[in-house]
Amino acid sequence: MLAKVKLALAGLLLLISVVVLAPPGPPVTHYPGREPIYFWHMWSGEWQPVVEGICRRFNESQTKYEVIPLQVPATGAETKFLLSSAGGSCPDVVCQWNPVLGMWSDRGLIRPLDELFTPQDRARFLRECYPIIRKNSIYKGKIMGLVGSVDVAAVYYRLDHLKEVGLDKDHLPQTLEDLVALGQKLDRYDSSGRLRRVGFLPTGLMAYTPSFGGSFNGPDGIQLDTPEQKRALEFIAAREKQLGFDKVTRFVASQAADTGMTQPLITGNFSILLDGQWRVKQTAQYAPDLPYVIAPLPPPKGGKPMASMTAANYMLVPRAARNPAGAMAFLRYWCGMDDREAGARNVADMGWLPYSAKVAVSPTYLAYLRKYPAYRVFVDLMASPNLQIAPLGSLQSFVMNEIPKVDDAVNHGAKTPSVALAELKENFEKESARQRRLGRGQ
Amino acid sequence: MTNSPTKTSISPLRRFLKKNGTGYLFISPWLIGFILFMGWPFLRSVYLSFTTYDIVSPPRFVGLANYQTLLGDDPLFWQSLWVTLRYAFAVVPIGIVAGVGLALLLNAEVKGQALFRTIFYLPSIVPSVATAVIFSWILNPEIGLVNGLLRAVGFKDGPAWLTDAHWAPWSLVFMSIWGVGGSMVIYLAGLKDIPVYLYEAARLDGAGGFKALRHITIPLLTPVIFYNLVMGVIGSFQYFTEAYVMTRGGPDGSTTFYALYLFQRAWNFLDMGYASAMAWVLFLVVMAITIVLFRGQQKWVHFAR
Numbered sequence: 001m002l003a004k005v006k007l008a009l010a011g012l013l014l015l016i017s018v019v020v021l022a023p024p025g026p027p028v029t030h031y032p033g034r035e036p037i038y039f040w041h042m043w044s045g046e047w048q049p050v051v052e053g054i055c056r057r058f059n060e061s062q063t064k065y066e067v068i069p070l071q072v073p074a075t076g077a078e079t080k081f082l083l084s085s086a087g088g089s090c091p092d093v094v095c096q097w098n099p100v101l102g103m104w105s106d107r108g109l110i111r112p113l114d115e116l117f118t119p120q121d122r123a124r125f126l127r128e129c130y131p132i133i134r135k136n137s138i139y140k141g142k143i144m145g146l147v148g149s150v151d152v153a154a155v156y157y158r159l160d161h162l163k164e165v166g167l168d169k170d171h172l173p174q175t176l177e178d179l180v181a182l183g184q185k186l187d188r189y190d191s192s193g194r195l196r197r198v199g200f201l202p203t204g205l206m207a208y209t210p211s212f213g214g215s216f217n218g219p220d221g222i223q224l225d226t227p228e229q230k231r232a233l234e235f236i237a238a239r240e241k242q243l244g245f246d247k248v249t250r251f252v253a254s255q256a257a258d259t260g261m262t263q264p265l266i267t268g269n270f271s272i273l274l275d276g277q278w279r280v281k282q283t284a285q286y287a288p289d290l291p292y293v294i295a296p297l298p299p300p301k302g303g304k305p306m307a308s309m310t311a312a313n314y315m316l317v318p319r320a321a322r323n324p325a326g327a328m329a330f331l332r333y334w335c336g337m338d339d340r341e342a343g344a345r346n347v348a349d350m351g352w353l354p355y356s357a358k359v360a361v362s363p364t365y366l367a368y369l370r371k372y373p374a375y376r377v378f379v380d381l382m383a384s385p386n387l388q389i390a391p392l393g394s395l396q397s398f399v400m401n402e403i404p405k406v407d408d409a410v411n412h413g414a415k416t417p418s419v420a421l422a423e424l425k426e427n428f429e430k431e432s433a434r435q436r437r438l439g440r441g442q
Numbered sequence: 443m444t445n446s447p448t449k450t451s452i453s454p455l456r457r458f459l460k461k462n463g464t465g466y467l468f469i470s471p472w473l474i475g476f477i478l479f480m481g482w483p484f485l486r487s488v489y490l491s492f493t494t495y496d497i498v499s500p501p502r503f504v505g506l507a508n509y510q511t512l513l514g515d516d517p518l519f520w521q522s523l524w525v526t527l528r529y530a531f532a533v534v535p536i537g538i539v540a541g542v543g544l545a546l547l548l549n550a551e552v553k554g555q556a557l558f559r560t561i562f563y564l565p566s567i568v569p570s571v572a573t574a575v576i577f578s579w580i581l582n583p584e585i586g587l588v589n590g591l592l593r594a595v596g597f598k599d600g601p602a603w604l605t606d607a608h609w610a611p612w613s614l615v616f617m618s619i620w621g622v623g624g625s626m627v628i629y630l631a632g633l634k635d636i637p638v639y640l641y642e643a644a645r646l647d648g649a650g651g652f653k654a655l656r657h658i659t660i661p662l663l664t665p666v667i668f669y670n671l672v673m674g675v676i677g678s679f680q681y682f683t684e685a686y687v688m689t690r691g692g693p694d695g696s697t698t699f700y701a702l703y704l705f706q707r708a709w710n711f712l713d714m715g716y717a718s719a720m721a722w723v724l725f726l727v728v729m730a731i732t733i734v735l736f737r738g739q740q741k742w743v744h745f746a747r
Contacts (some may be wrong), residue, residue, distance in 0.1 A: 004464075067472050079709050086497045107498050107712060131490030192598070194584070249605045399712050414607060434511050438494040438504055438715075 010199065014025040032061060034066040036093040037326040042074040045351070050284065054346045058333045065326040067093075073416060074186040081318075083301035085109055089320045099390035099400055101136075105144045106394045110316045112142040116328040117187035125337065128356040132387040135311040145314040146331040151276040152381045153207060153308045154186050155179070155298075159291035161186050161199075161271035176211060179272065181237055185286035186271040187243065195243065196252040199274040202239055203408055207274060208232040210388040211299050212305035222391045222399055225425035233417035235300065237410045261286045276311075277378040281351035286371060294377045307386035313352075335359075344368070353382050394440065399424075400429050491718035499631045501715065508719035519720070523696055523727070527700065530678035532615045537674050538667055541621045545629035546659070559630070565667065566624035570582035577617050598618060607694040614684055614697060632666030633659070660694040664743040670734055679728050700724055 029036060043051045048071050055067040069092070072080055078098065084090040104110045114122055122143065126134055131148075136147045151400045159169060165185045175180040179235010183200025190196045196439065202208055212235070214228025240248050255269060256262035264270045266278060266287045273279075274297055283290055299305045314335060317327045336359045344364035353375075354360045360379055369375055381387065391399040406424050407413040415423070452460075459466075491508055493501035514517050535746045548559050565573070572625065581603035589600030603613040636659060644654050682701040685691065691698035691706075704724070708717035 010718055078684050082497055082712070084711070103712065107496050109498055163475050246599075246602065249602050250583045250599070395711075397712075401706060401710055404690075405692065405695065409694055411721065412605070412693055413609070430515065434515065437511070439502060439506055440494065 015184045023128075028068050029049065031066040034059075035064060035323055035326050036321050037067045037093060037330050039067050039069045039093045039095070039330065040072045040091040041069060041153065042072055042075070042077045042093040042097065043095075044071055044073070050349050053349065054334065057342065057345075058330055059219055061333065061339075062329070065323075067330050071218055085318055085320055088320055089375050090320045092317065092321040092323045092345070093330055094164075094316050094318060096316060097311060097354060099312075099396050100315075101144050101314055102393040102396045103140050104316070104332050105142075108319055110144055111319050111321065111324060112144055113137075113146060113317065113331075114142050116317065116324055117143070120263055121337075123426050125430060128337075128358050130356060130382045130390070131385060132310055132382060133312075133355045135387075135389050136310065136314075145312075145316045145357075146335055148315055148355060149332075149347055149350070150310040150312045150382075150387075152279070152310055152353060152378050152387065153274050153276050153414075154294050154296050154377050154381060156265050156275055157293050157295070158265065158268060159293055161197075163267070172293070172295050173298050175298050176235070176383060179298055181290045182243065183239075183272055193246050193247075196288055197268065198243065198248075198251060198270050200239075201243070201248065201252075201270065202236045202274065203234050203407065203411065204412075205229060205236070205403055206309045206390065208236060210386060211297050213302070213304045213307075215388050216391040216399070217389065217393075222393045222395065222428065224399070224428055226420040230417055231300070233406070233410055233421060236407075237417050240358045240411055241413065264288060265292065277353060278351050280372050280374045280378075281353065292374075294374050296377060296381060304386040306381055306384035308381060308384075311388055312386050312389070336362075338379045342367060353378055357383070371374070381403070395428065395431055399428060402427055458618040487718040487721060490491045490566045490567070490715050491722050493715045494582055494713075495715040495718075496712040497714050498712075504715070509723075512716070512719055512723060518695070518703060522698045522700045525696065525698055526681065526700040527612060529615060529681060530675055530730055532612075533618045533678050534617065534671060535626060536621055537618065538670060540619055541625035541629050542660075542663065542667065544626045545633055546623060546630055546655070549630060549633045551584065559627075563623040563627055566621045570621075570683040571687055573617075573620060574684045577620070577684075578688050581613055581617075596602070604689055604727065605693055607692075607696040610696045614681075614688070617684065625674070628670060629663065629666055632663050636662045663744055668735070668739050668743045672732055675731055676728055679724060 008049055038053065041051055052069055055069045059066050059403055064262070077096065078100065081094055081096075083416065101110075118123065125143070125146075129137070132152075133147045136150060137143050146303060153214060157169070161363075162168060167182070175181050179200060180202075183198070186197065186199030187195065204440060206216070209229050209232045211303075212228040212232040213214075214226050214232060216222060216224070216229075222341075250267055253271075255264060256267065258264065260282070263268075263279070263282060263286070264376035265273055265275070282295070283292070296306050297308065299307065315331050317324050317331070321327055330336050334346060335355045340359045340362045341364050342403065343359045344354065344362040346352075347359065348368040354365060359365055361384070369379065380405060390396065393399075404421040406415075409420045410417055445466075467696065469652050480709065490501055492503060492505060494504050532564055539667065543563055548555065552558075576730035581589075583589055583602040583605065586600075586603070588603065589597075592600035601609040603609050630689075640658050640662075644658055649657070677712050681699050685697045685699045685702050686705070688695040700720070701724075704717050704720045706722060707713045
């Protein structure tokens with residue numbers, strides 16, 4: 001019996017020794033005495049040090065706060081934030097690029113920034129920011145998040161491929177129909193009939209709806225199965241059918257990872273791509289001599305020019321944040337509201353588009369544009385009234401989960417655009433009805 | 443003769459603790475963990491299934507609304523249940539046949555037996571996410587290993603395994619064979635447990651290899667087969683990782699497994715009450731199947747030696 005007790009005590013002593021003697025982790029704070037601002041973001045890899053650099057510059061720029069960044073893997077970021085909110089220990093600032101503004105606002109997860117702005121600053125922010133930033137930031141009349149930047153899409157053309165058909169950067173297609181016709185000329189097959197290069201492959205209902213003059217948000221909330229959406233989806237389906245559903249599926253599946261040297265613009269597997277502004281910096285890094293040109297997506301007949309779907313990087317202040325004032329100070333610095341040079345450096349470092357024309361014309365950002373002139377197209381797009389935002393509302397996650405199913409069914413020829421869109425709308429209405437039955441409004 | 447006063451004054455609880463206290467103390471870390479992290483959430487989820495709950499606001503009681511919607515007004519619930527049932531019906535028998543077959547082969551006294559056992563067991567300890575990523579490439583329709591082999595033997599184009607709604611669920615079934623090493627080890631242990639004298643007696647009676655397999659090996663292995671059958675059914679109904687990583691439920695909902703749909707409801711749509719109801723329906727389905735299996739086992743499982 002005594003031996004057993006001795007053994008148990010020895011085990012306990014060992015456990016305590018491990019706990020007590022284990023080396024402490026690296027310090028998370030570098031400015032003792034300052035108010036901490038805990039910031040959760042999802043940028044990993046090459047972007048993480050850039051984000052940490054912005055945080056460091058903020059810390060150096062003042063003496064009251066210290067931002068402590070924490071990288072949270074993108075796949076689990078939403079879950080972690082929800083759990084932290086439920087547990088009452090959430091960050092002061094959280095960045096999220098999935099469209100969650102409506103859902104998180106309705107659930108009371110995030111704080112309206114109107115509460116943290118002075119009325120003058122609120123008015124200034126709304127006056128200074130691009131219209132698309134305003135659209136992305138506001139939900140039910142309140143500024144629910146500062147959108148430091150949005151992703152905008154334009155068309156990348158491989159000039160060496162255009163040369164094959166006698167075109168150059170001064171003779172780009174002026175309509176979407178011309179773009180498809182050009183793409184068709186640039187398709188290449190191998191001897192067994194497999195696609196080896198695709199001239200132009202439109203994919204994604206959300207990406208093409210704005211060009212057809214459509215939107216996912218109407219005066220009464222999310223709108224689906226509109227005539228514009230139908231035309232956009234029919235356009236996508238027609239091109240897929242032209243190439244052959246199965247051939248496209250196989251070709252797309254054979255593409256390497258969409259990063260670094262293997263991104264499709266560099267590999268040349270596509271001649272024309274509708275893609276975001278981040279490709280410019282990436283291409284400059286991995287293939288600086290690549291011959292390409294960027295232009296806005298040409299509109300279809302009767303459609304809208306300078307149109308694009310946008311994706312926002314929302315900077316949000318949780319309802320349970322312990323330091324909302326500090327969070328707001330950091331968000332203002334992040335965007336460049338009070339210091340446009342600092343804001344310009346932040347967005348330039350991240351390869352982003354600025355939130356306002358004020359930052360876009362700052363010397364720092366102009367220097368960036370001189371270094372990457374291709375960015376100019378995207379900066380010009382930012383002022384366009386034809387940019388659209390993702391579905392916004394309580395059920396936006398549900399809709400964002402359903403839209404890829406529509407794309408999937410149409411891309412494989414499993415459903416016609418009309419049927420797929422009608423089903424999407426029906427599913428959404430059913431879900432809305434169910435939510436109402438459970439006492440949650442849509 | 444009378445009872446001693448000390449003996450009668452000890453309460454049953456104290457007597458129990460005196461007798462078992464040390465044991466419970468030793469298992470207390472597990473016991474506390476189980477009660478806190480399994481038992482309480484398990485019971486709590488019963489209540490949550492009758493509420494609307496988004497983990498941020500307090501749950502609000504809605505009676506049977508979640509269950510009514512689930513059973514009467516949610517086609518995806520039925521579709522995901524069907525996808526899961528079909529998977530279970532395919533994977534469990536294949537897993538048993540492959541596992542028993544492999545165990546029989548690896549039970550043979552051959553050179554390098556330990557090496558072969560290790561090789562076949564290794565895949566089952568590879569993390570399922572890593573396996574899923576590797577298989578995404580193996581099953582790639584253009585540059586994948588499987589279609590490359592099919593091309594080498596004369597097929598022009600193999601199936602688009604993961605992107606064709608007809609093939610995608612069966613691709614995951616095919617992939618499940620990769621992890622059969624886990625059950626194989628249990629079958630091997632079961633085979634080692636069969637007394638050698640039974641085979642010797644059978645041989646003396648003139649039984650060949652097949653007869654010995656049919657009348658000795660398989661019957662005496664049935665308890666192990668039954669164990670793997672029950673565990674396989676439970677595991678199949680919880681199938682999630684591979685579908686989440688490889689297909690995200692597509693194409694066209696063909697791999698929207700029950701657990702995947704439940705996860706979406708809980709974490710993507712913040713519908714914890716509904717997800718709890720789904721979890722309880724799943725529990726009841728699995729429980730019902732397990733009861734049926736336990737009832738049926740009396741007819742084919744041989745526990746006696």
